Amino acid sequence: MALKTFTALAVSASLLVTIGTPVLGELSREQQGAISARQAHMTLYGFNLAPLGAMAQGQMPYDAEVAAAAAANLAAVAGLNEDRYWLEGTDSSAGNNRAKAEIWSDPEGFAAEIENIAVTTAALAAVAGNGLDEMRAAFGPVGQSCGSCHESYRAPRN
Amino acid sequence: MALKTFTALAVSASLLVTIGTPVLGELSREQQGAISARQAHMTLYGFNLAPLGAMAQGQMPYDAEVAAAAAANLAAVAGLNEDRYWLEGTDSSAGNNRAKAEIWSDPEGFAAEIENIAVTTAALAAVAGNGLDEMRAAFGPVGQSCGSCHESYRAPRN
Numbered sequence: 001m002a003l004k005t006f007t008a009l010a011v012s013a014s015l016l017v018t019i020g021t022p023v024l025g026e027l028s029r030e031q032q033g034a035i036s037a038r039q040a041h042m043t044l045y046g047f048n049l050a051p052l053g054a055m056a057q058g059q060m061p062y063d064a065e066v067a068a069a070a071a072a073n074l075a076a077v078a079g080l081n082e083d084r085y086w087l088e089g090t091d092s093s094a095g096n097n098r099a100k101a102e103i104w105s106d107p108e109g110f111a112a113e114i115e116n117i118a119v120t121t122a123a124l125a126a127v128a129g130n131g132l133d134e135m136r137a138a139f140g141p142v143g144q145s146c147g148s149c150h151e152s153y154r155a156p157r158n
Numbered sequence: 159m160a161l162k163t164f165t166a167l168a169v170s171a172s173l174l175v176t177i178g179t180p181v182l183g184e185l186s187r188e189q190q191g192a193i194s195a196r197q198a199h200m201t202l203y204g205f206n207l208a209p210l211g212a213m214a215q216g217q218m219p220y221d222a223e224v225a226a227a228a229a230a231n232l233a234a235v236a237g238l239n240e241d242r243y244w245l246e247g248t249d250s251s252a253g254n255n256r257a258k259a260e261i262w263s264d265p266e267g268f269a270a271e272i273e274n275i276a277v278t279t280a281a282l283a284a285v286a287g288n289g290l291d292e293m294r295a296a297f298g299p300v301g302q303s304c305g306s307c308h309e310s311y312r313a314p315r316n
Contacts, residue, residue: 037205040198047195069239081227
C-alpha cells in the first residue's frame with residue numbers, strides 16, 4: 001500500500017500543481033486574450049483546411065460547394081487584421097503557446113509569411129469551386145505557406 | 159494519515175476521471191471539430207468586440223485605427239460560412255458547449271440571428287473609423303444582436 005499511496009499522492013500533487021497554477025498567470029488579460037485569439041485563428045485555419053486537404057488527397061469526394069465555402073473562410077480568416085495578436089511578452093516562454101521569439105526579432109520575415117498565407121488562400125478561394133484539379137493545384141501553395149511559417153516561427157511541442 | 163491518504167486518493171481519482179474521460183468522447187472527430195470551430199469563432203468575436211466596447215463605454219480612448227480594424231475583423235468573422243458548424247448531435251447535451259437544441263428545432267429563427275450579426279457588424283465596419291459617436295451608434299445594434307442570439311440559442315452555464 002505504501003507505494004500505491006505514494007503514487008497516488010504524487011499523481012495527485014502533480015495534477016493539482018498542473019491545474020492549480022494558471023500557466024498564463026504572469027500575463028495580463030490583454031496578453032491572454034491575444035494568445036487565445038491567435039489560437040482561435042489557427043483553429044479556424046485547421047477546420048477549413050481539413051475538408052480541402054481530404055479532397056485534395058482523395059480521402060473525401062470533391063464537393064464544389066464545400067470546397068468553395070472552406071476556401072472562402074480560409075481567405076477571410078487569413079485577411080483578419082493581426083495587429084493586436086502579437087503583443088510583446090507572449091512568446092512560447094510565457095507558457096501555453098508556441099510562438100517563437102523570432103516573430104519579434106524578425107518582424108519583416110514574419111510579416112512576409114502573413115502576407116503569403118493571405119495571397120495563397122485568396123488564390124485558392126478564387127478557384128476552389130472550379131473542380132478538383134484546380135482546387136488541388138491551388139491548395140499546394142497554401143500548405144507550403146503553413147509549413148514555411150511553422151518552420152520558422154512556431155516552436156516544437158514541449 | 160488515513161484521512162489524508164483517503165483524500166489524496168479521492169482527489170487523485172476524481173482528477174484522473176476528469177482528465178481520463180474526454181467530455182466529447184461520444185462525439186465524432188467531425189462533431190468535435192465543429193464545436194471547436196464555433197468556439198473559436200466566438201473567441202474572435204469577443205476579442206474584437208472588447209476594444210470597441212471599451213471605447214464605446216469610455217473605458218479606453220477612441221482610436222480610429224484600432225476601431226476600424228476590430229470592426230472589419232468582426233464583419234469578416236460574421237461573414238464566415240457556418241454550414242459545417244451546426245452538425246446534428248452537437249447541442250449542449252453532447253457536453254462542453256452551450257448550443258441550445260432550439261438551433262436545430264428553429265432553423266429559420268437561428269438563420270435570422272446569423273444574418274443579423276452579419277448585417278450589424280458590416281454596418282459597424284462601415285463607420286467604426288469615423289469617430290467615436292458614429293462607432294458607438296453602430297456598436298449598439300451589434301451588442302443587441304449578440305444578446306438576442308444568446309438569449310434564444312445559448313444555454314446557461316452549468
